[in-house]
């Protein structure tokens with residue numbers, strides 16, 4: 001199941017092509033269990049179901065299984081942190097909301113960096 005093609009092959013009866021494409025779900029490490037819309041990550045073994053139209057497969061992966069080695073090696077640490085934080089705050093996790101949050105975090109970090117520079121220049 002480590003290859004994208006072998007995972008994609010499990011989606012022959014995927015019922016949700018009009019909700020979320022099998023390609024996107026398989027790309028994010030999941031294979032189809034053949035039961036309802038249950039998918040499972042080949043790497044961490046984590047199961048995701050009840051897929052929705054606004055879902056982003058990678059973000060769902062990071063949301064439920066932030067410790068998955070595949071998630072950690074594919075997504076940036078910053079992104080995984082943002083998703084984790086948003087889940088904690090019960091925020092809706094979509095591509096748009098996560099991008100928004102990521103931009104905000106980066107802007108804040110840049111500001112912090114500038115403050116650091118000001119601190120050092122004073123010495």
Ligand SMILES: [Zn+2]
Pocket residue numbers: 029041042043044045046061065068069070071
């Ligand atoms: Zn996983």
